[in-house]
Amino acid sequence: MKKKNKKSDVKLKFSGGWEYAPAPESKDHIRLKEKYDLFINGKFTEPETGKYFASINPSTEAKLADVAEAGDKDVDKAVKAARVAYENVWSRMPAAERGKYIYRIARIMQERAREFAVIESMDGGKAIRESRDVDVPLAAAHFFYYAGWADKLDYALPGAKAKSLGVAGQIIPWNFPLLMAAWKIAPALATGNTVVLKPAETTPLTAMKLAEVIQEAGLPPGVVNIVTGAGATGAAIVNHPGINKVAFTGSTEVGKIIQKTLAGSDRKYTLELGGKAANIIFEDAAIDQAVEGIINGIFFNQGHVCCAGSRLFVQESVADKVVRKLKDRMETLIVGDPLDKNTDIGAINSKDQLEKIRKYIKIGVNEGGEMYQSSCSVPSKGFWCRPTLFTNVSQSSRVVQEEIFGPVLAVQTFRTVEEVIEKANNIPYGLSGGVWTDKGSKIFKVTSQIRAGVIWANTYNKFDPTSPFGGYKESGVGREGGLHGLIPYLQTV
Amino acid sequence: MDQIEKQKVKELNGKGANGESSKEGRLNVMKTYKIYIDGKFPRTESGRYYILKDKDGNTIANICQGSRKDFRDAVVAARKAQHSWASRSAYNRGQILYRIAEMLEGRRAQFVAELMQQGSTSVDAESEVSAAVDRFVYYAGWCDKYQQVFSSVNPVESSHFNFSLPEATGVVSILADEETSLIGLATAIAPAIAGGNTVVTLASSSKPLCAVTFAEVLNSSDVPGGVVNIITGYRKELITHFSNHMDVNACIYFGEDKDQIKTMKENASLNVKRPLVYSGDDLLSDSHQNPYRIMDLQEIKTTWHPIGQ
Numbered sequence: 196m197k198k199k200n201k202k203s204d205v206k207l208k209f210s211g212g213w214e215y216a217p218a219p220e221s222k223d224h225i226r227l228k229e230k231y232d233l234f235i236n237g238k239f240t241e242p243e244t245g246k247y248f249a250s251i252n253p254s255t256e257a258k259l260a261d262v263a264e265a266g267d268k269d270v271d272k273a274v275k276a277a278r279v280a281y282e283n284v285w286s287r288m289p290a291a292e293r294g295k296y297i298y299r300i301a302r303i304m305q306e307r308a309r310e311f312a313v314i315e316s317m318d319g320g321k322a323i324r325e326s327r328d329v330d331v332p333l334a335a336a337h338f339f340y341y342a343g344w345a346d347k348l349d350y351a352l353p354g355a356k357a358k359s360l361g362v363a364g365q366i367i368p369w370n371f372p373l374l375m376a377a378w379k380i381a382p383a384l385a386t387g388n389t390v391v392l393k394p395a396e397t398t399p400l401t402a403m404k405l406a407e408v409i410q411e412a413g414l415p416p417g418v419v420n421i422v423t424g425a426g427a428t429g430a431a432i433v434n435h436p437g438i439n440k441v442a443f444t445g446s447t448e449v450g451k452i453i454q455k456t457l458a459g460s461d462r463k464y465t466l467e468l469g470g471k472a473a474n475i476i477f478e479d480a481a482i483d484q485a486v487e488g489i490i491n492g493i494f495f496n497q498g499h500v501c502c503a504g505s506r507l508f509v510q511e512s513v514a515d516k517v518v519r520k521l522k523d524r525m526e527t528l529i530v531g532d533p534l535d536k537n538t539d540i541g542a543i544n545s546k547d548q549l550e551k552i553r554k555y556i557k558i559g560v561n562e563g564g565e566m567y568q569s570s571c572s573v574p575s576k577g578f579w580c581r582p583t584l585f586t587n588v589s590q591s592s593r594v595v596q597e598e599i600f601g602p603v604l605a606v607q608t609f610r611t612v613e614e615v616i617e618k619a620n621n622i623p624y625g626l627s628g629g630v631w632t633d634k635g636s637k638i639f640k641v642t643s644q645i646r647a648g649v650i651w652a653n654t655y656n657k658f659d660p661t662s663p664f665g666g667y668k669e670s671g672v673g674r675e676g677g678l679h680g681l682i683p684y685l686q687t688v
Numbered sequence: 689m690d691q692i693e694k695q696k697v698k699e700l701n702g703k704g705a706n707g708e709s710s711k712e713g714r715l716n717v718m719k720t721y722k723i724y725i726d727g728k729f730p731r732t733e734s735g736r737y738y739i740l741k742d743k744d745g746n747t748i749a750n751i752c753q754g755s756r757k758d759f760r761d762a763v764v765a766a767r768k769a770q771h772s773w774a775s776r777s778a779y780n781r782g783q784i785l786y787r788i789a790e791m792l793e794g795r796r797a798q799f800v801a802e803l804m805q806q807g808s809t810s811v812d813a814e815s816e817v818s819a820a821v822d823r824f825v826y827y828a829g830w831c832d833k834y835q836q837v838f839s840s841v842n843p844v845e846s847s848h849f850n851f852s853l854p855e856a857t858g859v860v861s862i863l864a865d866e867e868t869s870l871i872g873l874a875t876a877i878a879p880a881i882a883g884g885n886t887v888v889t890l891a892s893s894s895k896p897l898c899a900v901t902f903a904e905v906l907n908s909s910d911v912p913g914g915v916v917n918i919i920t921g922y923r924k925e926l927i928t929h930f931s932n933h934m935d936v937n938a939c940i941y942f943g944e945d946k947d948q949i950k951t952m953k954e955n956a957s958l959n960v961k962r963p964l965v966y967s968g969d970d971l972l973s974d975s976h977q978n979p980y981r982i983m984d985l986q987e988i989k990t991t992w993h994p995i996g997q
Contacts, residue, residue: 336845352980353837353838353979354978354979355978355980447960450960451957451958451960452957454953454956454957454960455953455954455957457953458950458953458954458956458957458963459946459950459953466960468960623959638993642989642991643855644771646858647989648987648988648989648990649989649990649991649992650989650990650991650992651991651992652991652992652993653993653994654848654992654993654994657844657846657848657992659842659844659845659846659850661842661843661844661850662842662844662850662852662990662992663840663842663852663988663990664990665988667857667987667989668937668959668960669959669960670960671960672960672962674988677840677842677852677990678840679840679852679988687980
């Protein structure tokens with residue numbers, strides 16, 4: 196006898212014979228220079244190296260602009276400019292005035308939000324919906340939030356007097372280029388430090404646009420310096436004796452090298468490193484909501500998110516249902532032109548990253564994992580990866596243990612709360628985690644036992660300037676955002 | 689040292705190692721100084737020892753020369769104990785720390801005697817014991833307060849309830865101050881365990897007596913086994929193991945030796961340990977007690993939940 200499906204179990208059909216018409220965001224108002232120099236001491240300066248590298252659009256592989264490659268001498272110039280600005284101007288300025296400069300930056304960013312969003316999507320490959328609704332507004336909000344702290348630092352550290360550190364060297368990744376610049380620069384400036392920032396080599400353009408905003412805001416020369424380049428430029432910053440503090444967001448591998456490099460000095464550091472978050476779905480969760488949360492958790496920003504929910508744990512009793520619904524939902528995801536407002540998943544950030552993701556997919560298959568990819572078409576040019584999930588993987592699988600930084604989800608099952616907590620924690624990382632259940636007491640049992648810095652309960656991948664972010668264990672040291680994000684830029688006196 | 693004190697020390701030494709008797713006709717019972725792992729007092733598995741002598745060259749005791757294996761065993765014990773220690777109520781942890789202070793105070797005479805055996809004057813010994821007792825009282829009081837002072841409810845823009853609070857970093861290895869026997873130990877251990885961490889501590893090599901007696905205090909203060917582990921031995925030999933163990937989350941170094949600090953910090957990078965360096969100067973002063981010592985061994989956890997339907 197045929198059993199009648201419950202309404203909620205009916206499989207959705209997407210072969211309805213209609214498609215979304217393209218809805219591209221216009222590029223007309225975007226002003227990009229052919230060549231970007233280094234931003235040192237308030238001016239755009241040609242690099243001493245004389246070298247430039249191309250920043251390309253990963254969705255078309257077309258060159259967007261040439262960008263200067265900063266060498267040791269350039270970094271030295273930038274650090275010296277930051278030092279002079281710190282000693283002579285920024286550390287002496289009344290705190291309220293310092294705050295007003297930061298407010299100005301926030302305001303100008305809001306005015307130029309659309310331009311920033313489009314360039315972010317062109318340079319990094321992320322869907323315009325995300326750069327428009329998440330990256331750019333959050334970046335501006337971050338400046339706005341920390342601006343107000345500048346003259347209230349006496350309330351940040353109870354019972355202690357705090358002062359700034361000096362020059363902060365900041366190295367940021369390519370997954371949220373503008374947002375990470377904001378996360379780094381805003382608290383550093385609010386606490387009275389000056390900055391030498393290095394954006395990632397594949398996504399330098401919005402940082403250079405930010406340099407324009409900083410100029411427009413009239414920030415005193417040298418307070419923020421932006422030097423572009425690859426790993427060698429970053430190393431020059433970390434190794435520079437004129438730096439008082441290093442703030443790094445990137446891989447755990449590089450983070451460990453930085454920590455080791457700084458071992459012989461008293462320089463402070465904040466490290467925001469890799470992750471491999473457990474996203475835990477209990478049988479009593481609102482399943483459809485949870486499925487949306489899983490999709491957002493792993494496919495947001497093409498999975499290029501250190502806090503991505505890349506390990507899914509589903510309670511056994513609902514595993515089949517959740518996996519089926521997940522596959523259905525994955526089928527509906529639109530992969531393609533980042534500038535199209537309908538796009539869910541944009542381009543993989545670079546060829547190197549695409550190769551790394553493909554390598555892991557191969558490893559997953561070779562380890563006996565069962566792979567599923569959505570059947571969507573992808574453009575012929577550019578770097579693309581279909582949403583992918585693995586079932587039949589074990590705790591020891593490399594796709595379960597290692598950070599892939601792409602749209603690849605590993606699914607495991609569990610029976611008891613204790614079991615899933617142990618599995619979730621059995622990893623060197625501890626950046627984030629998710630839990631889905633309708634039972635309040637279970638939420639707190641799980642959230643209090645997951646060893647990670649950010650836990651989303653019945654939601655995922657939410658960010659806010661007031662909300663501290665950062666990892667336990669090998670996911671890093673220190674917090675960014677909120678009151679706690681001030682502390683790494685202060686010392687007690 | 690005046691004559692009376694010298695006599696006192698002589699009598700104390702006479703208690704033990706050289707087999708003299710302090711009163712005619714009766715042989716004193718010597719104390720065996722052992723290490724403290726998982727709530728028990730084993731000898732070092734290595735079977736090694738070093739001889740502790742007083743200023744005049746008389747033997748005070750044979751001290752365990754702890755090994756890498758001892759340290760690793762202690763880390764296993766500390767890891768096993770950490771979750772349940774951190775899960776105890778803050779009130780209960782506060783009571784246990786206060787109990788440590790009570791037991792320390794009760795054994796004051798023994799600590800004073802040991803400090804004097806290791807070269808302190810009686811005045812200095814008395815004030816060191818007082819400071820150690822007071823330090824535990826100080827941190828006992830913080831056990832249920834630092835969370836309130838350093839937590840936040842974060843006014844996020846979206847419709848979520850969002851809060852941040854401190855949680856213990858985990859297992860902490862401590863290279864305790866070399867120049868002091870008791871106050872250095874208390875200063876290092878108290879803020880760590882007040883915050884729910886468990887610790888493995890290397891005592892001062894040259895002044896190890898109080899560390900072992902302190903372990904006896906812990907053992908009778910309702911501190912669960914494994915929460916505090918104390919090893920005696922040489923810093924030079926053990927610093928590498930204390931700093932490169934992959935299941936240790938933070939490493940504390942008391943002292944000034946630049947090379948040792950560098951070694952410790954470099955090793956810490958192997959698993960992104962939190963390396964902490966504190967000066968051993970003026971340990972009796974209040975500058976060595978504040979809630980930031982607790983917060984140095986805390987991680988901030990932020991939790992989000994939707995507000996709605």
